[in-house]
Amino acid sequence: MPTTDDTSVPPGPLTGIKVLDLSVMISGPLAGMMLADQGADVIKVESPGLGDFMRYLGSSKGGMTGIFLNNNRGKRSIVIDLKKPEGIDLLKKLAATADVVIQNFRPGAVERLGIGYDDLRAVNPRLVYCSISGYGPDGPSSGHRVYDNVIQAASGLAGVQTDPRTGEPSLFRTLICDKVTSLTAAQAITAALFARAAGNAEGQHVVLAMLDAAVAFMWPDSGMDAVLLDDDANRTPTIGENYGITRLKDGFAAVSVVSDDEFRGLCATYGRPELADDPRFSSMMARGQNASQLVPLMSELNAQMEAADFVKRAQANDVPAASVVRIPDLPSQPQIENNKVFVEREHPTAGRVREPRPAARFSSTPARVGDFAPSAGQHSDDVVAEIGLDPVALRAAGVIH
Numbered sequence: 001m002p003t004t005d006d007t008s009v010p011p012g013p014l015t016g017i018k019v020l021d022l023s024v025m026i027s028g029p030l031a032g033m034m035l036a037d038q039g040a041d042v043i044k045v046e047s048p049g050l051g052d053f054m055r056y057l058g059s060s061k062g063g064m065t066g067i068f069l070n071n072n073r074g075k076r077s078i079v080i081d082l083k084k085p086e087g088i089d090l091l092k093k094l095a096a097t098a099d100v101v102i103q104n105f106r107p108g109a110v111e112r113l114g115i116g117y118d119d120l121r122a123v124n125p126r127l128v129y130c131s132i133s134g135y136g137p138d139g140p141s142s143g144h145r146v147y148d149n150v151i152q153a154a155s156g157l158a159g160v161q162t163d164p165r166t167g168e169p170s171l172f173r174t175l176i177c178d179k180v181t182s183l184t185a186a187q188a189i190t191a192a193l194f195a196r197a198a199g200n201a202e203g204q205h206v207v208l209a210m211l212d213a214a215v216a217f218m219w220p221d222s223g224m225d226a227v228l229l230d231d232d233a234n235r236t237p238t239i240g241e242n243y244g245i246t247r248l249k250d251g252f253a254a255v256s257v258v259s260d261d262e263f264r265g266l267c268a269t270y271g272r273p274e275l276a277d278d279p280r281f282s283s284m285m286a287r288g289q290n291a292s293q294l295v296p297l298m299s300e301l302n303a304q305m306e307a308a309d310f311v312k313r314a315q316a317n318d319v320p321a322a323s324v325v326r327i328p329d330l331p332s333q334p335q336i337e338n339n340k341v342f343v344e345r346e347h348p349t350a351g352r353v354r355e356p357r358p359a360a361r362f363s364s365t366p367a368r369v370g371d372f373a374p375s376a377g378q379h380s381d382d383v384v385a386e387i388g389l390d391p392v393a394l395r396a397a398g399v400i401h
Contacts, residue, residue: 009366009368010364010365010366011039011365012037012038012039012040012362012365012366012367012368013038013039013362013365013367014035014038014039014040014190014193015039015040015365016039017035017039017040017041017099017100017193018040018041018043018097018098018099018100019032019035019036019040019041019042019043019098019099019100019101019102020043020045020091020094020095020098020100020101020102021042021043021044021045021075021102022045022101022102022103022104022105022110022115023102023103023104023132024046024051024052024053024054024104025052025053025054025104025178026054026067026071026148026175026178026179026182027104027132027177027178027181027182027185027210028102028103028104028130028132028182028185029044029052029054029071029072029182030071030178030179030182031102031130031132031181031182031183031185031186031189032044032072032075032102033071033072033073033074033075033370034182034183034186034358035100035186035189035190036073036074036075036370037073037074037358037367037368037369037370038358038365038367039365039367039368040099040100041076042074042075042076043075043076043077043078043094043098043379043383044072044075044076044077044078044374045078045079045080045091045094046077046078046079046080046376046377047079047080047081047082047083048079048081048401051079051376052068052072054067054068054071054072055068055376060350061349061350061351062347062348062349062350062351063349063350063375064347064349064350064372064373064375066353068373069347069350069353069355069372069373070355071373072373072374073355073369073370073371073372073373074368074369074370074371075370075373075374076374076378076379076382076383077374077375077376077377077378077379077380078094078377078379078380078383078384078400079376079377079380079400079401080380080399080400080401081398081399081400081401082113082115084397084398084399086394086397086399087399088113088114088115090384090389090394090399090400091115092115092119092120092123093123093387093389094383094387095115095120095123095124095127096123096124097124097387098124098127099126099127099128099193100127100128100129100130100189100193101120101127101128101129101130102130102132102185102189103115103129103130103131103132104131104132104133105133106133106134106143106145107133107136107137107138107142107143108137108143110131117129117131117205121203121205124203125202125203126196126202126203127203128189128192128193128196128203128204128206129203129204129205129206130185130188130189130206130208131205131206131207131208132181132185132208132209132210133208133209133210134146134150134151134209134210134211135154135209135210135211136207136209136211136212137207141154141211146210148175148176148177148178148210149171151177151210151211151214152171152172152176152177152214153169153171154211155177155211155214155215155218156214156215156218156222157172157176157177157214157218158170158171160218160222160240164241176214176217177210177213177214178210180213180214180217181208181210181213181214184208184213184216184217185206185208185213188206188208189206192204192206221238221239221240222238222240224238224239225237225238245324246302246310247299247302247303248302248303248305248306248307248310249302249303249304249305249306249307250306250307251306251307251308251323251324252307252323252324253307253310253311253314253321253322253323253324254321254322254324255314255319255320255321256320256321257319257320258284259284260276260282260283260284261318262318262319262320263276263281263284263287264276265314265317265318265319266314266317266319268313268317269310269313269314269316269317269319270301270305272301275297280293280294281294307323308323311323331354340357341356341357342354342355342356342357343355343356343357343369347372348372353372355369357369376401377400377401380395380400380401381395381400384400
């Protein structure tokens with residue numbers, strides 16, 4: 001929801017869309033937050049007690065964790081006891097007024113509660129219902145509990161990260177599968193909403209497995225060799241297999257040299273322009289054939305250059321290069337500042353916080369950094385009152401908290 005009541009600010013692209021977010025952790029909540037940033041009214045539905053475990057995980061201040069802030073801004077919160085029949089009835093009443101439901105319970109759980117797609121479609125045929133799970137609703141692994149690192153292993157992503165020197169796979173030190181699933185979910189939900197608006201569907205069930213999202217994310221480049229099934233294919237390493245960090249005299253950088261012009265620029269960066277005309281290195285094919293001679297030479301030249309000077313000279317010679325930036329240094333990077341990536345503001349209990357704005361910039365229907373992630377049940381009374389129910393009575397009955 002917007003952080004301002006200024007009616008002169010254009011509405012976001014999803015203004016008028018109401019979302020019930022029943023999900024926890026990251027794979028669903030981040031998708032809901034992206035919809036909220038784009039103007040949707042996202043109502044986070046939690047259970048009494050623990051609720052979303054992200055409220056308690058990691059760095060915190062004043063009862064608010066950084067990870068919960070990062071995945072739930074712009075939402076309103078209602079706490080409903082779904083173990084009570086009255087709680088299920090309330091959820092169905094809310095679903096009757098909603099456009100979207102997001103849930104990431106384990107397969108079968110929502111059906112047992114009576115709030116699966118068919119149950120809620122009965123009260124709202126126009127509902128876009130997004131079910132997220134680790135492996136999908138059926139199959140040999142369907143019921144298994146997962147976290148991001150487990151899907152990294154199962155999807156091949158950890159295998160892609162295998163160290164060529166040791167043969168040991170490794171994990172991305174970021175929750176890549178959770179976040180890719182969220183991005184996929186948000187795109188699929190908006191596509192389903194478009195299909196509804198265009199008259200191509202009434203409502204529909206969007207089924208999304210983290211495993212499927214991770215494989216689809218990885219395959220376009222990591223599968224560039226595996227996609228060709230015939231034995232006579234001309235095979236080369238994938239682009240990512242050639243990735244490596246450039247170790248310099250006082251730091252690290254990433255640099256990519258593909259074309260002959262880029263290699264010539266790299267040689268000029270080193271102050272060794274004559275290397276570009278060396279027959280061993282003067283073409284892409286020659287460099288590949290003589291990599292055993294080129295790589296040690298480049299390592300020796302890198303060790304003589306300071307990182308800042310290397311990157312500055314490389315960029316001046318039109319060579320793609322950047323220093324390795326650590327998280328604490330990210331906000332002060334000139335391009336990050338230029339793009340106004342981060343917003344800093346005062347949280348009522350957590351103090352000063354820093355958050356990235358929505359990445360996509362809309363010229364006519366701008367997305368916004370929504371209100372702070374809500375406390376549990378912060379909006380329970382308002383949400384039920386909006387659909388004509390008595391919050392006092394529901395609280396007294398223990399249906400809402």
